[in-house]
Every structure is written in structure tokens, then in C-alpha cells.
Amino acid sequence: MNYITRKHLLGSLILAATLGTASHTHAMSLLSPQASDDNAKAVAPAALPGGQSDTVVLMILREGINDTIERENRRVPASEADAIMAELLADPATISVEKAGIVTTPPITQPGDQGNVSAQSAMDAFAQSQARGPLKYNDPLYADQEWFDPTQEHGLRLEPALDRLSFDRTIRVGVIDGGFTASVDMQYTEGVNLRSVNGNPRGPNFLNEDIDCSYVPPEFELSLHGHHVAHLIAANPNNALGMSGTTPNVELVAARSMNCGNNGLSPDIIDGIYWLSGEPVDGVDPISEPVEVINMSLGGEGACPAAYQAAINSATSKGIIVVVAAGNERDNADNYYPNNCDNVIAVAAHDTRGILSNFTNTGTTVDTVAQGSLVTSITPEGNPTTVGGTSFSTPIAAGVIANVLSERPGLSTAQLKAMIAESGNPVVEASFRPNLGAGSGILDAMKFLDAAGIPRAIVAAQSALQGERERFVEALSHPLAQNLLNEEVGGDACSLVEIDGNVLPNANPSDPLTVFAVPAGAPLSPTASNANILAQTEAGRMIVSTDTLDAFSNSQFGIARCDVTTSSNCNQVDTIRGFNPADLERPAFCTVAMR
Amino acid sequence: MTFSIGQLENDEASRFEITTVSNGQTIRNIINLNATNTSATPTLAEIRGLQALSGPEAVLADDLRLANVALELEYLANLIDADQQQAMRDTINNTLSELTAELATDIAQIIDAMRGYERGEVTETNLRNLLNDTNTRVLGLGDAGEAILDSFSSILSRLDVVFPDNLNDTFPLIFDDNLNRYTRFGNDAFGQTNEDGTFTFDGNLDFLNAVFTFARPATVAVTAQ
Numbered sequence: 001m002n003y004i005t006r007k008h009l010l011g012s013l014i015l016a017a018t019l020g021t022a023s024h025t026h027a028m029s030l031l032s033p034q035a036s037d038d039n040a041k042a043v044a045p046a047a048l049p050g051g052q053s054d055t056v057v058l059m060i061l062r063e064g065i066n067d068t069i070e071r072e073n074r075r076v077p078a079s080e081a082d083a084i085m086a087e088l089l090a091d092p093a094t095i096s097v098e099k100a101g102i103v104t105t106p107p108i109t110q111p112g113d114q115g116n117v118s119a120q121s122a123m124d125a126f127a128q129s130q131a132r133g134p135l136k137y138n139d140p141l142y143a144d145q146e147w148f149d150p151t152q153e154h155g156l157r158l159e160p161a162l163d164r165l166s167f168d169r170t171i172r173v174g175v176i177d178g179g180f181t182a183s184v185d186m187q188y189t190e191g192v193n194l195r196s197v198n199g200n201p202r203g204p205n206f207l208n209e210d211i212d213c214s215y216v217p218p219e220f221e222l223s224l225h226g227h228h229v230a231h232l233i234a235a236n237p238n239n240a241l242g243m244s245g246t247t248p249n250v251e252l253v254a255a256r257s258m259n260c261g262n263n264g265l266s267p268d269i270i271d272g273i274y275w276l277s278g279e280p281v282d283g284v285d286p287i288s289e290p291v292e293v294i295n296m297s298l299g300g301e302g303a304c305p306a307a308y309q310a311a312i313n314s315a316t317s318k319g320i321i322v323v324v325a326a327g328n329e330r331d332n333a334d335n336y337y338p339n340n341c342d343n344v345i346a347v348a349a350h351d352t353r354g355i356l357s358n359f360t361n362t363g364t365t366v367d368t369v370a371q372g373s374l375v376t377s378i379t380p381e382g383n384p385t386t387v388g389g390t391s392f393s394t395p396i397a398a399g400v401i402a403n404v405l406s407e408r409p410g411l412s413t414a415q416l417k418a419m420i421a422e423s424g425n426p427v428v429e430a431s432f433r434p435n436l437g438a439g440s441g442i443l444d445a446m447k448f449l450d451a452a453g454i455p456r457a458i459v460a461a462q463s464a465l466q467g468e469r470e471r472f473v474e475a476l477s478h479p480l481a482q483n484l485l486n487e488e489v490g491g492d493a494c495s496l497v498e499i500d501g502n503v504l505p506n507a508n509p510s511d512p513l514t515v516f517a518v519p520a521g522a523p524l525s526p527t528a529s530n531a532n533i534l535a536q537t538e539a540g541r542m543i544v545s546t547d548t549l550d551a552f553s554n555s556q557f558g559i560a561r562c563d564v565t566t567s568s569n570c571n572q573v574d575t576i577r578g579f580n581p582a583d584l585e586r587p588a589f590c591t592v593a594m595r
Numbered sequence: 596m597t598f599s600i601g602q603l604e605n606d607e608a609s610r611f612e613i614t615t616v617s618n619g620q621t622i623r624n625i626i627n628l629n630a631t632n633t634s635a636t637p638t639l640a641e642i643r644g645l646q647a648l649s650g651p652e653a654v655l656a657d658d659l660r661l662a663n664v665a666l667e668l669e670y671l672a673n674l675i676d677a678d679q680q681q682a683m684r685d686t687i688n689n690t691l692s693e694l695t696a697e698l699a700t701d702i703a704q705i706i707d708a709m710r711g712y713e714r715g716e717v718t719e720t721n722l723r724n725l726l727n728d729t730n731t732r733v734l735g736l737g738d739a740g741e742a743i744l745d746s747f748s749s750i751l752s753r754l755d756v757v758f759p760d761n762l763n764d765t766f767p768l769i770f771d772d773n774l775n776r777y778t779r780f781g782n783d784a785f786g787q788t789n790e791d792g793t794f795t796f797d798g799n800l801d802f803l804n805a806v807f808t809f810a811r812p813a814t815v816a817v818t819a820q
Contacts, residue, residue, distance in 0.1 A: 364792040418649035418656075421808055437791040440808055464671055474805040475664045476671065480754045481802070488672035496671055541677035543670065 056081045057100035057267050059307040063093045069310060073100070073267040096306045100266040103300045105177060105225040105258055106328045108387040136162065139235075141243040141384055144376040146352055147396050148244065153588045154354025154428060154442055156370060158246060158400065161445035164454050167249040171406040173398065174276035174291035175230050176269055177298065178258025179223030181208045181380045185242035186235045191254030192275060192284040194268045202283030206256035213260035223262045226254060228377045228387050229297050232395040233402070235378075242378045246399025249406065253291050258298070266305065269298065273311040277320055292405055295398040296324045296338055297391035304341035316343040316413050321405065323347060323398035325390035326361040332436050333363035340365050343413050345401065345420065349373060349393040350442055354428035356435055360390055367439040368420050369427060370396040400445050404452045411452070419451035422471055447471050460503045460559050461579040464496035464543055465587045473589055491545050494590035497581070499559050501540045506574035507561035513537050514564050515544055517555040524578050526560040527567045536564075549581045557581060603632040604718040635712070635719040638726055641770045642709045644777070645729065651698040652691060654733050654768065654777035657807060658740030661756075662687065664806050665747035674750070687743055694736050701729040730769075733777065737768030740779075754802045774809055 056078045064070035076084050085097045135142055136159050142148065147156040178195065180188065191206040198215045205211060213222055234252040235245035255272035258264035275281040278290035294315060312322050326348040327336040339346045339361070346365050349357035349372020356362060357373045372393030374386045404419075405411060411419075424440030424447070450456070450468045465473050475481060482492040489496065501513040515535040516526040525531060532552060535544045549557060558578045562570035569575055607630040615622050648654065670680045705725045711717035741763040744751070751757070759765045762779070771781035773788040780803065781788065786796040793811045796803040804810040 362791075412649070414647050415649040417647075418653060424808070435791060437793075469667055472664050472667055472806075475802065476667060478754075478802050478805040481668055481805075484668065484750070484753050485672055488674065493671060537676055539677035539679075540681075543673060 054078055057265055058085060058088070059096075059098045059100050059267055059270070059305070060088060061095040061097075061307060061310060062091070063095060069095065071307065071310070098266075098305050098307055101300050101302070101305075103258075103264050103266055103269050103298050105179075105223070105262045105264075105298045105391060106389050107262070108225055108228055108389065108391070137238040137244045138240045139237060139242055139244045140240070141376050141378065142237075144384070145244060146376075147246070147371050151588075152352075154350065154352075154425065156396065156400065156443055156445050158445045161400070161449050162248065162403070164449050164456060165403055165407050167403075167406055169406050169409070170249050170251055171247065171293070171402045172251045172253060172289065172291040173233055173247065173293045173295060173402050174253045174255055174272075175226060175233070175295045175297075175395070176255045176257050176272035176276070177226030177229050177295075178256055178260070178262065178264065179208060180206055180226040180230060180254045180256060181224060183227065183231065183235075183242075183378075183380060184382060185239070185378060186231055186245065186252065188230070188254050189251035190288060191256065192287075193256045194271050194275065194281070194284065195257055195259050195264055196268075196283070197259050204285070206254050208260070211256075211260060216260045220261055222260055223258065224380065225258070225262055225297070225391065226256070227380060228375075228392060229295060229395045230254065231377055232375070232392055233295065233399045242382055243376060246396055247402045247406075250399075250402060253287065264298070266300070266307065269296070270307050270311045273308075273315055273322070277311075277315040277318055279314065290318060290320060292320060292409070293398055293402045294320060294322045295395050296322065296344075297389075297394045299325060299327050299336050299339060301329075301336055304337045308338055309341050312338065312341050312343050319410065319412065321345065321401055321411075321413055321416060323394055323401060325394040326363070326366050328359040328389050328391075329361055330359050331361050333361035334365045334436075335363075336361060339363075345397070345413065345417060346439070347390060347394040347397040348438055349388075349390045350427055354425075354442060355430045356427050356433050356438060357388070357390075357393075358433070359388070360393075362434070362436040362438050364437040366437050367417055368397055368424060368443045369393065369438050369441060370400075370443050397443055400443065400448060403445075404448060404454070407454050408452050419448060422451045423448035426474075444470075458500055458503045459579075460577045461497050461499050461557075461581075461584060463494070463584055463587055463590070464498045465493050465590065466585065467498070470587070473587065477589055489543070489545055491547060494586065495546045496543050497546060497549070497584060499535070499542050499544060501559065501561045503559075503577055504561045504575055508569055508575075509540065509561075511562050511569055511575070512564070513540065513542060514560045514562075515542070515548075515557065516560060516564070517549075517552040517557050520554050520556050522556070524556060524558045524572070524576060525570070526558065526562075526564040526576065527570055531564075533564065546581065603630060603634075604720065605635075605712060605715045606630065606632050632719055635722065637772075638719065638723050639709065639712075640772065641726060642705055642722070644770045644775065645702050646706050646709075648702070648777075651695040651702060654698070655691065655736050655740050656776075657778045657780050658737075658744055658768070659687070661751075661803070661806055662743050662747055665750050665754075668754075669747075669750055672750075683746075690739055690743070691736070694732075694739055698729070698732050698736065701732050705729050733768055734763065737763040737779065740768060755799055756802055776809065778809075780807065 055075050058074045058076055060072045062070045088094050088097045146152050148159040149155055150157045150160045193206045194202055196202045200211050216222055230252055233245050233247055234250045235243045237244040237248050255276055257268040257272040271281045275287055276291045276294050278287055280286055315322055322344045324338045324344045324346050326333040326339050326346050333339050338344055345367050348362055348366045348369045349360040350369045351357050351373035370393035372390050373388050375392040377385055377387050379385050421440045423444055425442045425444050427438050427441050447470055456467055476493045485492055499515055514526050514533055517532045517534055518528055518530055522530055534548050558576055560576045562575040666680055666683055669675045708717050708722055708725050712722050766779040766782050768779045771778050774781045781794055785800055786794055788794050789811060794809055795811045
């Protein structure tokens with residue numbers, strides 16, 4: 001028996017007035033894992049032995065002593081379940097009784113997923129990958145993991161975000177799933193099996209290799225769902241093997257709550273949440289240390305069960321962030337749990353064009369969107385493959401959240417949701433793809449880190465629409481804003497460059513900041529006789545137009561923070577820096593949408 | 596069978612066992628009656644909105660976002676320099692720090708009171724009174740937001756964003772049920788709420804569609820299947 005404090009549940013529990021022996025707070029139905037056309041290889045729940053369909057598990061919450069809630073899972077004959085529920089509810093101490101539903105992880109491929117990418121789109125993507133330049137990691141599949149790529153027009157831009165983080169602190173991420181396998185490209189720090197079926201007891205053996213999955217008929221594939229989810233978060237980066245995980249310094253903890261065929265029972269999922277949170281769970285040793293992020297790439301149809309909400313509330317009360325998949329039914333995400341539970345961060349999926357994935361659920365409960373179509377991963381044998389589903393957009397988002405928490409520990413779910421609300425880029429709307437709500441849109445890791453107060457590197461010069469100003473790019477590039485800028489400075493926001501004197505920390509801040517040009521090949525000095533002063537300010541930063549720079553062809557450019565009239569304090573070590581306008585990155589908005 | 600419940604100050608839960616005999620068979624039924632104090636629902640929703648805030652300054656998030664956009668435009672347009680921009684940021688932060696500290700205390704108190712309400716220890720009336728006090732504080736922050744936006748009225752007018760002189764009286768800073776956030780910009784006078792929970796500003800205020808993340812984002816049309 002396990003206990004949680006009562007305050008975790010209050011406010012989330014609604015007992016409807018019910019009559020008769022079917023009294024329970026929430027009826028969960030058996031779910032087909034996917035729409036039939038998306039599920040050719042899925043293992044239907046009833047197809048697997050060990051489902052014990054002649055029995056059901058009742059999830060019971062009772063008022064305990066000292067303002068706690070007592071929880072119990074009780075397996076009962078299905079034919080007697082309603083009567084037993086009525087008996088339990090007759091006890092005034094009973095808070096809720098729910099029949100445990102079957103929860104599924106969907107197939108790892110989504111038929112028809114982005115199957116309509118045109119040859120031209122593929123060529124564009126290839127050209128984009130060629131233009132990317134040196135790669136951060138040497139893992140063979142890294143170049144195919146678009147969510148790292150800063151040149152993707154509709155992507156996460158994780159690579160430059162990683163450069164802003166120290167990763168001095170190891171972060172622990174828990175994955176509730178099934179189908180975990182040993183891998184040469186990542187290590188599980190610890191894990192447990194919570195799914196007791198067909199002679200596989202609860203305990204420390206959670207890898208497929210250590211579980212008797214012989215009950216899965218040969219025509220069905222053994223689940224590898226958790227393998228892919230775990231690798232997307234924690235595959236070792238820069239080891240010249242396989243792929244790169246989103247979170248470099250991570251301890252991955254596996255809570256195997258699903259069976260060998262992608263199905264699980266709610267009590268095992270809920271026990272996964274409690275175990276990862278450091279709560280005692282029957283049948284397994286306690287976790288060595290609670291995780292900071294929990295990934296749940298699974299779900300079922302219906303309202304959020306009280307037992308789920310109690311477990312999630314218990315986790316979030318300890319500061320643990322719960323990240324969940326929006327679901328793959330191409331339906332209203334608000335009708336699927338745990339997406340619709342309170343205190344979770346819900347993730348939908350987009351394809352490589354920035355369009356919502358063909359399968360993804362959307363809805364008002366969705367917080368953000370990450371790539372979930374044609375997601376590069378590796379097989380247990382180390383071969384490249386692609387997977388699809390919100391199951392895989394979720395660990396990408398969870399990994400980014402873990403990265404932020406590694407630098408800013410203690411951020412609450414509410415704070416992270418507020419930051420994510422400021423950190424999206426619009427999905428590409430398509431008439432053939434309904435959008436019932438996609439939160440703040442496609443998660444942008446650079447904006448997310450801005451919102452978390454993690455500073456960007458100071459550079460001498462960059463586009464005026466880059467840096468932390470990116471969060472306002474839509475407004476600053478609105479036609480009315482462009483008109484205003486044209487009137488004042490003779491160009492739109494894309495034509496402006498910001499010069500930052502803070503790149504010279506040893507300079508005297510009371511000295512003026514100067515932009516200058518000298519002929520190519522000449523010493524880079526603002527006081528040279530052939531130097532042209534292009535702009536000057538007493539402030540620490542300034543805006544100049546690219547037209548100003550373009551007027552000096554065959555020149556080299558520099559900034560100086562010193563007295564250029566007397567040469568006082570002017571030296572190459574502390575107060576002068578060069579920059580090349582040709583190297584300035586232009587925001588995707590400027591290069592694609594406008595130019 | 597009729598159950599009548601009078602005026603409530605809290606939710607009430609009761610269970611009844613009813614035994615009926617029909618054709619010699621005894622049938623037992625359990626009735627769970629949860630009497631929800633429905634008049635408290637909007638009060639609780641509003642308090643949960645406060646509880647979900649990332650911080651007390653979040654009630655002014657929309658005013659501040661618009662002000663920040665205006666401030667960036669002034670800087671990009673060389674109407675102010677970087678030092679003046681930073682000085683304005685500091686002024687705004689200093690103005691808000693005292694007000695938000697007081698609101699943080701209010702929010703902590705009312706969340707405690709909500710928990711007391713859920714335990715049946717605090718009445719709806721007392722909870723509502725506390726919320727009114729908190730909302731008075733929020734309105735005070737709304738006045739500060741109005742003053743901040745006033746300082747950008749010149750550049751905002753060039754973006755077709757013109758507010759009345761008495762902005763906080765005309766469009767007070769309130770908890771907007773439709774947008775599920777504290778804002779003054781969800782008013783019908785500005786535009787309409789969409790089915791997906793976003794808001795679309797009317798054409799004359801189109802600039803605001805590009806400012807706020809809760810506004811329907813600009814989209815790129817795709818015609819290919």
C-alpha cells in the first residue's frame with residue numbers, strides 16, 4: 001500500500017452524482033492503439049495473452065490518516081467488478097474507484113507520414129543540409145536529425161542552443177514506456193519492470209532481452225518503442241556512433257510499464273510516475289534518486305482519470321516536470337489522457353515542412369509542437385531508421401526541457417509552460433491539415449533559452465532580428481513596422497545590423513562605440529589615416545544599416561570602444577574587434593519569406 | 596425520487612444506499628450525490644488562473660510584451676539609443692517590483708484560502724471577498740500597465756494602435772475566461788476569440804496579431820497535398 005498526501009488530489013477530483021452499481025469516477029474503455037489504417041502492425045490489446053480479460057483492475061483512492069490519500073490496485077473478476085465498485089463506494093472514506101484502462105504506445109511508424117513530400121521539397125532539404133556547414137557532433141546520423149539543424153526554417157534549432165549551456169550538472173530523465181533494449185549508443189542509469197505479465201515479475205529486469213516476450217506471436221513485432229524514445233533523449237553525442245541525444249549530460253531511468261507488445265495497464269503507468277518520483281511502489285526497489293523530468297509517450301482516450309491526476313500532482317509537487325504526448329489519432333487532443341491532465345506539458349508533432357503531422361492530435365490542451373514525422377533513430381543493431389508519432393516529438397521536447405532545467409533547476413511546470421508560450425514559431429497551416437490548437441507552435445530552443453534567461457553569446461555584429469529580439473520577429477517585421485523603419489532609417493528590419501560593444505569587456509564603458517572601415521589588407525585601426533568612421537554612439541550598442549556597410553566595398557570592418565580622435569585606449573587586444581558583413585547570418589524570415 | 600439541496604457555501608458529498616424489492620428480488624443501489632456549489636465555479640477558476648501564473652508579474656505580461664515591442668522598434672528606428680532603451684527597461688522593472696511583491700503575497704493567501712474552501716473550512720463568501728481584494732491589486736497593476744503603454748503612445752499610434760486615455764477603466768486588466776489569462780486585450784471591442792482558443796484582432800488592430808502569442812499566428816499558405 002502506498003500513500004500520497006491529500007493536497008495533491010484536491011481540486012482535481014470531481015465525483016459526479018451517479019446512480020446504481022456502475023458508480024465510478026471515470027469509465028475507461030479498451031482502446032485500439034491507432035486508427036485502423038495506421039495500425040497494420042500494431043498488437044491489438046486483446047490479441048496478446050496475459051491480458052486476463054476475465055478480470056479487471058480497480059484503482060481505488062481512499063482518504064488516509066493525517067491528510068493522506070491511500071491508493072490501492074485490486075484485481076477482481078470482471079463479472080463482479082461493478083458490484084465491488086459499489087461496495088467500495090459505500091465506504092465514506094473512498095474517494096474514487098476506477099476501472100483500469102489499457103494504455104497504448106502507438107506503432108513506431110505512421111503509414112502515410114509525410115508521404116506527400118515532393119521531389120522538390122526533398123531536393124530543397126538536401127540543399128539545405130549541404131549549406132549547413134561544420135557539424136557539432138560526429139555521430140553518423142547527426143546530420144539527419146533535423147531538430148538540431150539551425151538552418152531549418154521550421155525547426156527546433158537545438159544545436160546553437162546547446163552551445164549556450166554548460167551541462168555542468170547531470171540531469172535525470174525518466175521514461176515510462178516499454179520496449180527498452182540494450183544499446184551501444186546509450187546507457188540506462190537504472191530501471192525497473194512494473195508490468196507483471198506471463199511470468200515476468202516486477203523487479204529490476206526491464207530490457208527486452210531480460211524479459212520473456214515469447215508470448216508475443218511471431219507475426220507481431222516486439223516493441224522497441226522505449227528504445228527509440230530513450231535514444232532521442234539520451235543517445236551519447238559525439239562518440240562517432242549512431243545518433244545524438246537531445247540532452248548531453250543525462251541519466252536516463254526506465255520505468256517499464258508496458259508489455260512486449262505496446263500495451264499497458266493504467267496502474268502500472270501510475271506506479272511508474274510514483275516510482276520515478278521517489279515514492280515506494282510494490283514489487284520494486286525504490287529509485288536511487290527521483291528524476292527531474294518524466295516522459296510519457298503513451299495514452300488512452302477519455303477524461304484524465306483521478307488516479308493519474310493524483311500521481312501527476314504528486315510528482316509536480318516535488319518539482320518534477322511531466323511531458324506527455326498529444327496522441328496520434330488525428331483527433332481532438334483534449335479527449336485523450338494524460339495529455340488532458342493538469343500540470344503536464346503536452347507535445348504535438350510537425351513534419352519536416354513545419355506542417356502538423358498527418359497523425360497528430362491537436363487541441364487547446366496542447367502546449368507545443370516538435371518534429372514527429374520522419375524522425376531519425378537507430379535500430380538496436382545500430383542501423384539507421386525513421387520513426388513517427390507524437391511519441392517521438394515528446395522526447396525531443398522533453399530533452400530540451402531537461403537541458404533548460406540543467407541550467408535553471410527549480411523551474412516549475414507553470415513557469416516552463418509560460419516560457420514555452422513565448423518560445424514557439426507558427427506551424428505552417430495547410431488546408432488539408434486541421435488545427436484545433438497547437439499551443440505556441442513549433443518549439444524554438446533558442447527562444448526557449450531566452451525565456452529562461454540563459455544568455456546568448458555576445459557577438460560584435462549580428463542581424464537586428466537575431467538574438468533575444470527573435471521573440472518579437474513577427475511584430476518587428478509586420479508591414480506597419482517595416483513602414484515605420486523605412487521612414488526612420490531607410491530600410492526594413494532585415495536590413496539592420498546591431499553592433500554590440502559588450503563584446504569588448506575590458507574596454508572603458510564611458511568611451512564611445514565606433515564602427516569603422518579600412519581598405520582590405522590595411523591594419524584594422526579606427527585611427528589610421530585611411531579609416532572611415534561609419535557610425536558612433538555613446539551607448540553600449542547601436543543599429544547600423546547594411547546600406548551603410550555596403551557603401552564600402554573591398555573593405556574590412558571593425559568596431560572600436562575607445563577615443564578614436566586621440567587614439568586613447570585604442571588597442572587590438574582590448575578595444576578593437578573586426579567583423580565581416582558577409583558572415584552575418586540572416587534570419588530565416590529575411591532569407592525565405594521576404595528575400 | 597427527488598433530492599433537494601438548499602443554498603450552499605461549499606461543495607457537499609453524500610452517499611445513500613437504497614434497497615428496493617421488485618418481484619421478490621432485492622436490488623441494492625448506491626447513490627453518490629455530489630452537490631457542487633456552482634456559484635463558486637467562476638471564483639475557483641479565477642483563483643486557479645492566479646495559481647497557474649508563472650509569477651505575479653505575469654498578470655501584466657501582455658501590457659509588457661506590447662511595451663517591449665514598442666521599445667525595440669524605437670531602438671531599431673534610432674529614435675532612442677541603447678542606453679535610453681536600458682534606462683526605460685529599468686524604470687519599468689522598478690515600477691513593477693513593489694506592486695508585484697504585494698500581489699505575490701495576495702496570491703499566496705488566496706491559494707491557501709482556496710485549499711481551505713476545498714476542505715470546507717472557508718466559505719464561498721469569504722473566498723470571493725479575498726478574490727475581490729486580489730483583483731483590486733491586479734487593477735492597480737493595470738494602472739501601472741496603462742502608464743507604461745502611455746509612454747509608448749507616439750510610436751504605437753504609428754502602428755495604428757491607439758488606446759483611450761482611460762485605458763484601464765475602459766479595458767480593465769482582468770482574468771479573461773476565454774483566453775484563460777490575465778489580459779485587457781481579449782475584449783470584444785478588439786476582435787474575436789477563435790475555436791482553437793486563439794484570438795484574432797480586427798483588421799485595424801492587425802499589428803497586435805503579430806505581437807501577442809495568444810493571437811492567431813501569421814501563417815504560410817500551403818496548397819499542395
